[in-house]
Amino acid sequence: MYFRDIVGHEDIIRHFRSSIEQDKISHAYIISGEVDSGKKMLANAFAATLQCEKGETEPCGTCKSCIKMASGNHPDIITVSHEKPGIISVDEVRTQVVDSIATKPYESRYKIYIIPDAQLMNPQAQNAILKTIEEPPEYGIILLLTSNLNKMLETVISRCMVLNTKPVRERDMLEYLMKKMNLTEDRAYFCLDFAQGNLGKAIKLADNSEYVQVIDSVVDVMKKIQHLDVDELAYALEHMQKFKMSINDYMDLMMMWYRDVLMLKVTGNIDKLLFKGEYSTMKKQAQVLSYKAIEDKIDAIAKAKTRLDVNANFDITMELLLLTLKENF
Numbered sequence: 665m666y667f668r669d670i671v672g673h674e675d676i677i678r679h680f681r682s683s684i685e686q687d688k689i690s691h692a693y694i695i696s697g698e699v700d701s702g703k704k705m706l707a708n709a710f711a712a713t714l715q716c717e718k719g720e721t722e723p724c725g726t727c728k729s730c731i732k733m734a735s736g737n738h739p740d741i742i743t744v745s746h747e748k749p750g751i752i753s754v755d756e757v758r759t760q761v762v763d764s765i766a767t768k769p770y771e772s773r774y775k776i777y778i779i780p781d782a783q784l785m786n787p788q789a790q791n792a793i794l795k796t797i798e799e800p801p802e803y804g805i806i807l808l809l810t811s812n813l814n815k816m817l818e819t820v821i822s823r824c825m826v827l828n829t830k831p832v833r834e835r836d837m838l839e840y841l842m843k844k845m846n847l848t849e850d851r852a853y854f855c856l857d858f859a860q861g862n863l864g865k866a867i868k869l870a871d872n873s874e875y876v877q878v879i880d881s882v883v884d885v886m887k888k889i890q891h892l893d894v895d896e897l898a899y900a901l902e903h904m905q906k907f908k909m910s911i912n913d914y915m916d917l918m919m920m921w922y923r924d925v926l927m928l929k930v931t932g933n934i935d936k937l938l939f940k941g942e943y944s945t946m947k948k949q950a951q952v953l954s955y956k957a958i959e960d961k962i963d964a965i966a967k968a969k970t971r972l973d974v975n976a977n978f979d980i981t982m983e984l985l986l987l988t989l990k991e992n993f
């Protein structure tokens with residue numbers, strides 16, 4: 665909940681702090697950025713700072729408001745939740761925001777609503793919140809967090825202050841991964857490459873106890889993908905089921921594999937490879953595969969990810985993916 669604990673995102677933090685200093689708070693913000701890029705931390709720190717009784721540009725940590733915030737029970741900072749995984753319904757927006765905001769804050773200066781995954785609000789839900797954003801009560805502040813700005817209605821976007829997260833600097837990420845998380849240099853660099861400026865994503869990978877196994881499994885599958893027979897296909901599928909919980913990371917790593925193959929094909933440079941240890945296998949794949957084939961494979965993985973996002977059947981999606989990756993060699 666502290667700005668000082670956030671790595672990177674200096675522009676957004678500066679914006680929040682100066683708006684507090686100048687007492688020019690907007691009533692509606694959109695924080696836009698990748699999954700795990702730090703949107704929630706930014707929103708929480710801003711909310712805590714706004715509500716802190718000391719009224720400075722960082723939460724004091726000791727007042728009644730800060731203590732409640734730290735315990736996750738602040739009555740005037742409301743995080744909107746939703747029941748179904750892929751949608752925030754119009755009813756949920758009405759009960760948790762539109763109706764609720766009519767009641768004055770219990771004990772703080774503001775009443776702050778944080779809506780994570782705001783892209784899951786369907787158009788009706790977004791229209792329901794529009795009026796609140798247009799004519800909010802003096803004390804009302806709404807923070808919409810989204811990983812897909814394209815899913816937000818233009819009418820909503822135009823009434824919000826839009827803040828985009830930027831990739832975190834490499835050296836800041838390395839410092840965090842090595843000093844705070846005690847990763848070895850090799851592992852820190854692997855997470856860094858994988859996460860591409862998204863510290864949350866790097867932390868998740870580093871924190872994943874299955875991490876080493878996931879990487880081994882991906883390497884195992886990708887090495888022999890072009891020669892998979894029926895038995896091995898079943899074996900690969902079994903692997904993916906085993907890591908079902910980490911399947912997003914799993915597929916990101918598969919993409920990184922092909923990114924490496926592509927890099928090798930284009931530059932022949934080994935230094936920038938994520939999977940340096942697999943250089944000889946990759947070189948062979950880079951020779952066999954056309955640029956178009958590599959691109960198609962990366963697309964196929966992205967498509968499989970999207971399908972799983974909308975709850976497509978796991979086994980079928982994965983089997984199709986493996987067949988596609990095997991096929992156009």
Ligand SMILES: [Zn+2]
Pocket residue numbers: 715716717718723724725726727728729730731
């Ligand atoms: Zn405080």
